[in-house]
Amino acid sequence: MAQGLIEVERKFLPGPGTEERLQELGGTLEHRVTFRDTYYDTPELSLMQADHWLRRREDSGWELKCPGAAGVLGPHTEYKELTAEPAIVAQLCKVLGADGLGAGDVAAMLGPLGLQEVASFVTKRSAWKLVLLGADEEEPQLRVDLDTADFGYAVGEVEALVHEEAEVPTALEKIHRLSSMLGVPAQETAPAKLIVYLQRFRPQDYQRLLEVNSSRERPQETEDPDNCLG
Numbered sequence: 001m002a003q004g005l006i007e008v009e010r011k012f013l014p015g016p017g018t019e020e021r022l023q024e025l026g027g028t029l030e031h032r033v034t035f036r037d038t039y040y041d042t043p044e045l046s047l048m049q050a051d052h053w054l055r056r057r058e059d060s061g062w063e064l065k066c067p068g069a070a071g072v073l074g075p076h077t078e079y080k081e082l083t084a085e086p087a088i089v090a091q092l093c094k095v096l097g098a099d100g101l102g103a104g105d106v107a108a109m110l111g112p113l114g115l116q117e118v119a120s121f122v123t124k125r126s127a128w129k130l131v132l133l134g135a136d137e138e139e140p141q142l143r144v145d146l147d148t149a150d151f152g153y154a155v156g157e158v159e160a161l162v163h164e165e166a167e168v169p170t171a172l173e174k175i176h177r178l179s180s181m182l183g184v185p186a187q188e189t190a191p192a193k194l195i196v197y198l199q200r201f202r203p204q205d206y207q208r209l210l211e212v213n214s215s216r217e218r219p220q221e222t223e224d225p226d227n228c229l230g
């Protein structure tokens with residue numbers, strides 16, 4: 001993946017007819033894949049509390065999701081995805097206030113930054129792609145992932161990857177249009193697999209995150225010092 005793409009997505013609860021509906025809408029199944037994600041944070045969950053999400057996906061490496069301009073306002077989310085290890089380490093140092101601690105690959109920095117495993121689970125995913133009828137061929141196609149985690153939670157996401165903030169409104173319009181064609185209720189949101197994992201297996205951590213989220217306000221025009229856009 002190119003460095004620093006912006007992932008705009010909306011999660012939903014899939015039903016038994018979701019795959020059939022995707023086919024009716026002209027969607028094609030790209031692949032079915034199984035992977036393990038392991039998430040890392042400090043014991044106080046400093047990254048998650050700052051809306052940063054560090055994980056290693058088996059066979060594809062490290063990724064850090066950092067908040068984009070829209071954050072988690074509304075039924076969609078917007079995150080910048082860092083996959084180059086030097087960029088991930090630099091952002092981790094910035095968020096954790098460890099500037100000057102050094103550089104290195106992510107694995108080598110886990111100990112010095114006090115990061116440890118907080119969750120690990122396997123996901124079975126069917127990955128679909130779809131171009132909405134009438135859409136300009138230059139415009140990004142949509143992806144729909146239908147995931148089932150090994151602890152029994154199923155969630156779908158309609159997603160677009162864009163290069164610039166200016167492309168986000170168009171992507172969002174398409175995401176909402178496709179979600180509605182899939183029968184997703186306008187205001188429906190579904191929690192991420194990791195959030196459900198924490199709720200079930202690390203309830204104290206989950207509670208800690210809830211408290212931060214309920215007190216966090218992310219007005220769209222306010223600059224966030226930890227934002228990794230730009």
Ligand SMILES: Cc1ncc(C[n+]2csc(CCOP(=O)(O)OP(=O)(O)OP(=O)(O)O)c2C)c(N)n1
Binds near residue numbers: 191
């Ligand atoms: C309502 C709400 N949703 C998401 C978040 C942020 N968040 C929670 S966990 C989390 C990290 C996991 O993101 P997710 O999209 O669930 O991962 P996955 O679909 O497996 O990976 P992909 O293949 O798409 O890269 C985020 C960003 C939040 N703070 N609040």
Ligand SMILES: [Mg+2]
Binds near residue numbers: 009157
């Ligand atoms: Mg996702």
